[in-house]
Amino acid sequence: MNQMTDKLLNQDEIDVLLGDNSQESEEVEILSDIEKDALGEIGNISMGTAATTLFTLLGQKVTITTPRVTVTTIKELGELYNIPFVAIDVRYKMGLEGMNLLIMKIEDVKIIADLMMGGEGRDVSGDITEIDLSAIGEAMNQMVGSGCTSLSEMFGTMIDIEPPRSFEISLQDNKLDIFESEEKIVKVSFRMVVGDLIDSEMMQLIPLNFAQEMVTKLLKADGDKIESNKSEGANMNNNDNEIKNKTEYKEVSSGNMQNIAQNSEIHRKMQQETVTVKNLEFEQFENIEEPKYNESIDIIQEIPVEITVQLGRTMRKIGEILEYGPGTIIELDKVLGEPLDVFANGKFIAKGEVVVIEDNFGVRITEIVSPSKRINRK
Template sequence: MNNDMLSQEEIDALLKGPDKEEEISEEIGDMEKDALGEIGNISMGTAATTLSTLLNQKVTITTPKVTITTIDKLADAYQIPFVAIDVTYKEGLEGANILILKVDDVKIITDIMMGKDEIDLERELTELDLSAVSEVMNRMMGSASTSLSEMFFRKIDIEPPKSYEITFNEGKERIDILKGDQPLVKISFRMVVGDVIDSEIMQLVPIDFAKEIVNILLGNEDETSITQEAYEIDRDFEINEEPPKTISLKGKKENTTGKIIDNDTKEEAVVVKKPVFETFNEKSNTSYNESIDLVAEIPVEITAELGRTTKKIDEILEYGPGTIIELDKLVGEPLNIYANGKSIARGEVVVIDDNFGIRITEIVNSYKNS
């Protein structure tokens, strides 16, 4: 008789119902998690370079860890205030995500940007801190958006970020993507800034938005939108008289011989090259050949940029003979080449006899197609 009776643990499990974590995990698979991790790794790597330039400190952001959670679980696990930066995409993607930083990390970032000799962690967080971290995140996520644009073959841009000092319970009322009980993708990074910050930052993405990002990356969008993208990136890949043999659009679908091929070996014939492109190119070439003699003798100033940096006025006033200014370019990194201020190419420094020169290694696509 006793063997047929349920234990208290079994009764609690029946009353509780299926485990919420298991239900959430079924909504996004390991492949999607890996894709999100790779996206975060690439975009935050670019953002780390930007932060390093702003703070003049070495910045390292480690490979992310991707998990699925809910706002209630986060509210239980993290009860102290933090700084939330709300980043909304305005072009290329439709959605938003939240970046979570510790309050002390924000104070450190602000003090470094203000040029303070000592970092004060005992002070109260101010509006100046929130404004400073908003600007930092605007620069960082702007750089990350550029990386995403190259990855997704579309222009991606963000709204100016908004920063809040809140708890997760307060976030349920103030931040749209934290309202309700929808699952969230939590992407955790370890961020090391010089010897002043060794901390964890967190990126929270609504699961529906995360799925949309993964679908774009893996090529699971509507066929019509993929075809339209193939037209839009025609100039970038120079699809004119003959399409390239292999152009990866979104991982699962490839443009090989003017067709979109899916993994199920089903082929759908899609004309990648619009007739209007061919006509446009013919006119452009004819006009160019006829008019080049008229402008051939106009002088053009060619400039090679070794690098850039940003300094405060008081630092510049201290400059003198022998001062070394560190630039944002790494050793061996291509230098930018400008024609009358317009970027046209990249190259590497060479020495010709006693003179410096620059060998062109890459022509900028926008100049090449203009």
């Protein structure tokens, strides 16, 4: 009896053994596998588009891996991560009603900001600054904005966001106005690789109710597409009287692949029976001079055309623009006395020089550019 008692587990040991399973069981009840897969697909498509946008901004190869979806709380995240982060608050204003937080390491944010301002992304020591937060906010605005285009196609409705808000946070402090400490939230984690500069985790934190709302809308959009495809298929079958008279269509389930294959084979054979083969004849074209018309253009003379005169242009880095202030002089690419470019609805049509008419500036046309030499300049 004593030997059996020594082998029995106490309650603490039982809790340790069952702890992970209990947590997994609770998570399954909160978020089903179908909902996880749907959220993963949403993140996969939106972040795939965002990676392309980030590549354009940074000039570095960007890879964002397939997302991993879990359910957690801010308290649990605080116990896992003991370093400060940068949070980007993204709120949807059209198509979806909700928000999510993008969580990134401070070092990653400083690297991205440095690359955006023309740096090499390697000397990023020091504390994070307002310029860094502004830069990552603009980067995320373009990344998530491009992701919204993909989501719009996925959900079948226009989706848009408000300008993101960036700020520094510490998950250990549990001081977030957005989430309660014990509130269940969905964490979608990605591995983000930027050239040889960044290889770390980026997290997307979504309120549970908003995550479930996105899944519901996604499944509804998929259902509408399936019904639309069925309707289009029915219309095509009604119009194809010859095939309808020769074929008896039966409703089959998605799992009955044998009947689908048989019906496809019948349809293929019937198409082969009705195919008519003939030699290809090419239409002969002759060189015909383009006709010239002498009709009056009075009918279009009242159409307004926007005339624009370009004094000059230049290109500067974001870091230089942020240093501008009152009195800053910007040097343009035009040399003193060089003719100005005149555009009509964006089309380069002429050159001219600046004149003063009473209290207004004007442009005297000095040269009309021939149609063969005109190019679009922006």
